[in-house]
Amino acid sequence: MVFPTLDFVLFFTAVLGLNLALFAWNGWRKGMLLAASYWFYAAWDLRFLALMTGVILLAWLGGLPGRRKATALRTLCIAGLLGCLAFFKYFNFFLLSFSNLLGDAGLSRDFSWAQVVLPVGISFYVFQGISYIVDCARGDCAERRNPFDVALYVSFFPQLVAGPIVRAADFLPQLDRPERPDAAMRGMAVALILAGMVKKLVIANYIAVLLVDPVYTDPASQAAPQALAAMLGYAVQIYCDFSGYSDIAIGVALLLGYRFNANFNQPYRAASFREFWQRWHISLSTWIRDYLYIPLGGNKGGKGRQAVTLLVVMGLAGLWHGAAWTFVLWGLAHGALVAVERLTGQHRATGARALRIVVVFALVTLLWLPFRAHDLDQVGQMLAALTRPASDYAVPLHGFALMLITAGLALNALPLSWFTRSGQALARVAPEVQALALAAGLIFCFAMAQEGVAPFIYFQF
Amino acid sequence: MARNLRFFLTLSAALVLLWAFSGERIVDWAFELPLPDALMDPLLDAVFWGKDLKAAMGLPDLFGALRDTLHRLAGL
Incomplete structure (x- = not known):
């Protein structure tokens, strides 16, 4: 689902109505926005939801140590996020290079079966996950015990697939104090x-x-x-x-x-x-x-x-x-x-x-x-x-x-x-x-x- | 709140008008929705009911006419 389509206009009009109806109940409103964001992403490919959820969990876990000095958990989570990005974005590149090398040596092999589908928007939401962990460590934003807040920050559909890359320190406080559009x-x-x-x-x-x-x-x-x-x-x-x-x-x-x-x-x-x-x-x-x-x-x-x-x-x-x-x-x-x-x-x-x-x-x-x-x-x-x-x-x-x-x-x-x-x-x-x-x-x-x-x-x- | 509600209701009404005066486009769009059969079937029933209603009312495809005019003016 992309912005300049009738699908999106109808989807967004429905979300706008629900957002209005649930405004007084912030918890329900956030839940609805999270569900809508998952729906939005599922419209691309249902399989990507598992990956995005994994990224969200890594970001949430990595943020838990808050401002404490360097912890193994934080480092592991950032490494995990970068590993995800590297695998999905660069695996095909290395596979092709390896295949070409084999071809040059007269050992051609077909590796098309091993190619990886690039999940849309992965570069953006992985960067947001890293931003959340680092901002928590620097004390720029308070760590969230509730993983659903981190999930909404990472997956919020307006910025999910191509940015802007929103900072946790800018967005998370807005989740706590929703602003009524004037x-x-x-x-x-x-x-x-x-x-x-x-x-x-x-x-x-x-x-x-x-x-x-x-x-x-x-x-x-x-x-x-x-x-x-x-x-x-x-x-x-x-x-x-x-x-x-x-x-x-x-x-x-x-x-x-x-x-x-x-x-x-x-x-x-x-x-x-x-x-x-x-x-x-x-x-x-x-x-x-x-x-x-x-x-x-x-x-x-x-x-x-x-x-x-x-x-x-x-x-x-x-x-x-x-x-x-x-x-x-x-x-x-x-x-x-x-x-x-x-x-x-x-x-x-x-x-x-x-x-x-x-x-x-x-x-x-x-x-x-x-x-x-x-x-x-x-x-x-x-x-x-x-x-x-x-x-x-x-x-x-x-x-x-x-x-x-x-x-x-x-x-x-x-x-x-x-x-x-x-x-x-x-x-x-x-x-x-x-x-x-x-x-x-x-x-x-x-x-x-x-x-x-x-x-x-x-x-x- | 009331002003946001008025904004939402007007936008929704405008979309209904777009549907009413846009020929077969909404039917084509409905077929492309990524929905499971359990949801798709009643949606398509509703879409075809709306299509029949439009045909019975004889509503013109104003959107198509606007599109043709704009494309002709742009030399497309």
């Missing part, structure tokens, strides 16, 4: 859900179908205009796809009375790579900063040590996205650029901001190439296409796709205050008008959308 929360929620639906159903999906997917399917037949348009298109597609999902997740949670932090802040207005990572997938960047970069030394030590730490951390961040060298290359390249900025002091530069924004955007767009490509050969073919002035077999450039790229970039460039004002304007109208605005917007997006459901890019991570 006009401002409803107004902002409607604005966020509609913005997310337009970004995903109209902009991201059509750019993918009309431009990016056809070009990446056959890069050897493309010429420079197609390759350039597809690279630019993918920069807009992935921004609208992922920030659209985050917008819907935050809006849906708001309507239920829970607040999540923003996950995107106009990333393509960044004037440095450091700033880009402060604006892109903020919940992952801050997770990596707090649970990986700082424990590994962070800004301590000499510049050389900091640069190495950055490379290691960003390489791991690339690997988090998937078991492929293309992701590692993408992460290392970003790490190298952040490190170079720090070594040269460029991240503190203030002049010529517009020029620096253009340069950072161009490099970020170039680096999406290995991120989108299936392998390094495809990266090479796309780069070769950039040098080809024309091709008889190139994909025709669709005017609507080019218009959507412009619209996506304009959405990224709009000042945040403009969006906040839209939410505030919706907060001033009657609840009936808010609901009608949401329904009308949804009908427009569903009518505009293609047939079928295109999954969000980040579901595969």
